[in-house]
Amino acid sequence: MKIMKLLALSALIGSGAMADDTLAANMSQMENGLSNIQKGFLYNTPALIKNGVGEIHKANALFHDMDATKKYLPKDKQHMSNIAFNASKRIDSASAELLSNLDKKQFSKAHASYSEIMNACTACHAVVRGW
């Protein structure tokens, strides 16, 4: 019995550590994507902007539904998983707007969508960090 409990415990700890690694890797990809979008606007290089949006889109897939999102929040913040999930959805919709504005060469509007993406990142971080 004791050994079963120990095994279950180590499996829990193990999966927790893996979830942490996944989260850290995805957040690093989010950050890289956001920087590339910013650089793309600063250097007037649409390809870099598109690339950055693609990176964010991939990383943001981690939060594909409410349960998945909840899993990556600290225990004491999990009751706010709906706010975190909405922030992730906002990133997807703002990304789609950004690309569509970019295609129309509406750069100012595209830049506003970039700000919206960043605000959505902050909305989830505010929940997670108790800002």
Ligand code: HEC
């Ligand atoms: C659904 C919630 C959620 C969204 C959306 C989100 N993050 Fe995070 N982010 C987290 C969590 C959870 C952490 C880890 C806890 C912490 O750092 O406070 C984190 C941490 C980070 C970190 C620090 C990682 C580290 O190793 O210390 C960076 C950088 C980051 N996020 C970037 C972004 C960017 C850029 C976006 C938007 C494109 C974004 N995040 C959107 C939840 C989210």
